Amino acid sequence: MYIIRAQKTEGYHSIVEPTSGSLKLLSFGTLDLEPGQSYEATSGREEKVLILLQGSVRIEVEGQQYEGSRENVFASKATAVYVGAQSSFRVLNTGNTPLRVALCGTPAPEKTAPFMVKPDEVWSRTVGKESWEREVHDIVVKNAEGRVHRIIVGETFNQAGKWSSYPPHKHDHYEPGVEAEMEEVYYYQLNPEHGFGVQAIYTTDGSIDEAYRVLHGDTFVVPKGYHPVCAAGGYQLYYLWMMAGTIDRVMIPHDDPTHAWLK
Secondary structure, rough: OEOOOOOOOOOEEEEEEOOOOOOOOOOOEEEEEOOOEEEEEEEEOOOEEEEEEEEEEEEEOOOOHHHHHEOOOOOOOOOOEEOOOOOEEEEEEOOOOOOOEEEEEEEEEOOOEEEEEEEHHHHEEEEOOOOHEEEEEEOOOOOOOOOOOEEEEEEEEEOOOOOOOOOOOOOEEEEEEOOOEEEEEEEEEEOOOOOOEEEEEEOOOOOEEEEEEEOOEEEEEEEOOOOOEEEEOOOOEEEEEEOOOOOOOOOOOEOOOOOOOOO
């Protein structure tokens, strides 16, 4: 099972842990706070990226303070804060509406300095064409080279009826200059929220060949294989994506040769 269904939670909710299931590197969870509430923790052996999904927030890391606000993921670009390993941090809801923050993590060998990625520092671009055109936002990708160890984080926006991760690609076999070896996790939001998308995952040998209806707040793990996703007609689909690999920090997806002609 690759899908983890959304749950209504309060405070911090761990969704993916690298010590169980099919992933070895990535962790993911969400933090929900009511106005005035706060959450304190340490990053432990992981480097983490905290992404603001909804609300107004102040994040304090090792004496540094970072603030941001976002009505929802469809209204504006992301605000994110990087927290190095072995660092203490505090998250405070500074607004008058519920706050939701996503926490993405992966093991890191040493402590590094925190930093903030502001909305105007997020690199956005249109990818694909026709029915597989989508908007991709890089949050912690090339801009973080030399400042993080292995984590990569971004967001993708599918308009109604359109595909992304398409033509289907994978990144589970290391071949320099051809394909990276990266685990990945998706976290979805829909607009309107009662919408849905379809997430597929398959391998060339057929050992994996599945498709799932994905809903607002669901999470999907991608340990290997091709993994295209489509928004249902009438609904925008968003997913936060996080990646990590053991060899290097280069995003080189490898297209399914059967469908590579689409490019």
